Amino acid sequence: MQNKLTPGIVFEDGLAKIAVWAPFCKKAEMIVNDRTLALQKQEFGYWMLESNEIKPGDRYQFDIDGKHLPDPASRAQPDGVHGTSMAVDLTNFEWTDDHWRNPSMENYLIYELHTGTFTPDGTFEGIIPKLDHLLGIGITAIEIMPVAQFPGQRNWGYDGVFPYAVQNSYGGAAGLMKLVDACHNKGLAVILDVVYNHLGPEGNYFSAFGPYFTGKYHTPWGDAINFDDAWCDEVRRFFIQNALQWFRDFHIDALRLDAVHAIKDFSPKHILREIKENADELMHQTGRTHHLIIEFDLNDKRFINPIEKDGYGMDAQWIDEFHHALRVTAGGGREGYYTDFNGINHLAKAYNDAYVYDGIYSPHRLKVFGTKTDNPGKQFIVFSQNHDQVGNRMLGERSSQLFSFEMQKLMAGAVMVAPFVPMLFMGEEWAESNPFLYFVSHTDQELINAVRKGRKEEFAAFHAEGEALDPQAVESFNKSKLQWHLPDRGLHAIMLNYYKALIGLRKALPALAIPDRQNLKTTVDEKANTLLLERWTNGQHVGCLMNFSDQPRFVNIEDENTLLNSANSQWGGPGADKGTIQPQSIIIYRYV
Known part of the structure; x- marks a missing residue:
């Protein structure tokens, strides 16, 4: 048994190579169109076959001890999660991106998008x-929310049940490849969101094949994926090979691994480290560069420390704590997990220390939490909003519905001057007014009712008032689509131009562009609710003065040294007033 065995169907030298893991099965067959082919049992619980009778486009199922089931490693589900699988040759696409070189993480400027709601037709095309x-704004990398096949046509993507298959309604594997190729030819990197902490409930046939889950650990989604119990080797291989598929066959530049704190693995070698080791081996073979980014809220630097420092080797992580501190500073509510954040002092701590909770007591968690980190700034991704922080509000309100126009500009500035990697959520650059709601399209009524009930219970922690739209309703999906006529209109157009200027300034100034956590100083006036962030490099010294209050504050900044003032009338503000910084504004200036 080769350690690099790839699950599912792989085409090589005119042959289809089939591998399915079903360790407790007594008889396994493959039904291809109207033919039945016997599979041969191999070691470690695999059933395999090599055949020239299977061609790309053929529909198939597995017969596992009399049960007809789709392939858990299917590359295509043209009829959805309950339908037959379809054989796909991932080597057939004609790539034109040989010239492409993936930038370093420090040169990423990320734009998160949801394929279904980003455009009217909701496809990769x-x-x-x-x-x-996106290029006009200054974006260098797009991050696509999960595309693994999910039930129906409306879903955030975190209910995927075929990790190897690309959502049929988005355009399938060929559609994703075409998008990645187009991005690379435009100079854009592509990050793909993947989910290795759980699988969705509808269309999840994994347990019919083998022990993909373990009762050792309980997660919010039920039994945990089996990364460290009996038979875990082949489950680990399934997900390692999945990560390699996106890099190797789809030319994806980086993976964003969803909520890795929910991955339960107490093996001597954590699954994340093993994924990293395999990715490094692939990069050595191909000469391409790939990054691994994690969503992670444990504030444990071991996850992002390099392997040679006994870490798991992840290249970067999302920092929700920066977001939380920023929104509380901006006047957002302090319900739920926001109770841990006191405003401007914690925002300054986020600039200085990356982790706000780095070994200090957390009132929300009722314990001392986190570790200190000296990891470089390029390992931390910050934002003022993202799909979670918008969509997990009961009404899905974006910052444009919660904060003033001036405060939105200040929050954008606070992100762009940070010594970290900045990320935008789709539409924020023009202050999109449509919400981003939670939506699903399940077919099981019991499951639909459970989703509705779960959402209501989740909002209870935030004492939300009002009634949320039904996640199952088409209306919830349609209301979440971007309005592409807005960027040319009124304040939306002004906001878009402001983002372009802000991002352009970040890129033009090495003191801001380099995510250097060392050459940095913060000065807080808690009473005035102002924060001065100073950053410098190679003789260039830049000040970023932020006024989160509702009052003008005195400043000693010469007009000729001002590089950007969000209060200027050209940005829809009240106008600059000499010797003051206007309420809810940011001034970026040079020291001379």
Whole structure:
């Protein structure tokens, strides 16, 4: 048994190589169109076959001890999660991106998007004409929310049940490849969100094949994926090979691994480290560069420390704590997990220390939490909003519905001057007014009712008032679509131009562009609710003065040294007033 065995169907030298893991099965067959092919049992619980009778486009199922089931490693589910699988040759696409070189993480400026709601048609094909818009803003990498096949046509993507298959309604494998190729030819990197902490409930046939889950650990989604119990070796291989598929066959530049704190693995070698080791081996073979980014809220630097420092080797992580501190400073509510954040002092701590909770007591968690980190700034991704922080509000309100126009500009500035990697959520650059709601399209009524009930219970912690739209309703999906007529109108157009200027300034000034956590100083006036962030490099010294209060504050900044003032009338503000910083504004200036 080769350690690099790939699950599912792989085409090589005119042959289809089939491998399915079903260790407790007594008889396994493959039904291809109207033919039945016997599979041969191999070691470690695999059933395999090599055949020239299977061609790309053929529909198939596995017969596992009399049960007809789709392939858990299917590359395509043209009829959805309950339908037959389809054989796909991932080597057939004609790539034109040989010239492409993936940038370093420090040169990423990320734009998170949801394929279904980013454009009117909600497909990969529909994204391609919008790439010039993203380039015009200054984006260098798009991050696509999960595309693994999920039930129906409306879903955030975290209910995927075929990790190897690309959502059929988005355009399938060929559509994703075409998008990645187009991005690379435009100079854009592509990050793909993947989910290795759980699988969705509808269309999840994994347990019919083998022990993909373990009762050792309980997660919010039920039994944990089996990364460290009996038979875990082949489950680990399934997900390692999945990560390699995206890098190797789809030319994806980086993976964002969802909520890795929910991965339960107490093996001597954590699954994340093993994924990293395999990715490094692939990069050595191909000469391409790939990054691994994690969503992670344990504030444990071991996850992002390099392997040679006994870490798991993840290249970067999302920092929700920066977001939380920023929103509380901006006047956002302090319900739920926001109770841990006191405003401007914690925002300054986020600039200085990356982790706000780095070994100090957390009132929300009722314990001392986190570790200190000296990891470089390029390992931390910050934002003022993202799909979670918007969509997990009961009404899905974006910052444009919660904060003033001036405060939105200040929050954008606070992100862009940070010594970390900045990320935007789709539409924020023009202050999109539509919400981003939670939506699903399940077919099981009991499951639909459970989703509705779970959402209501989740909002109870935030004492939300009002009634949320039904996640199952088409209306919830349609209301979440971006309005592409807005960027040319009124304040939306002003906001878009402001983002372009802000991002352009970050890129033009090495003191801001380099995510250096060392050459940095923060000065807080808690009473005035102002924060001065100073950053410098190679003789260039830049000040970023932020006024989160509702009052003008005295400043000693010469007009000729001002590089950007969000209060200027050209940005829809009240106008600059000599010797003061206007309420809810940011001034970026040079020291001379």
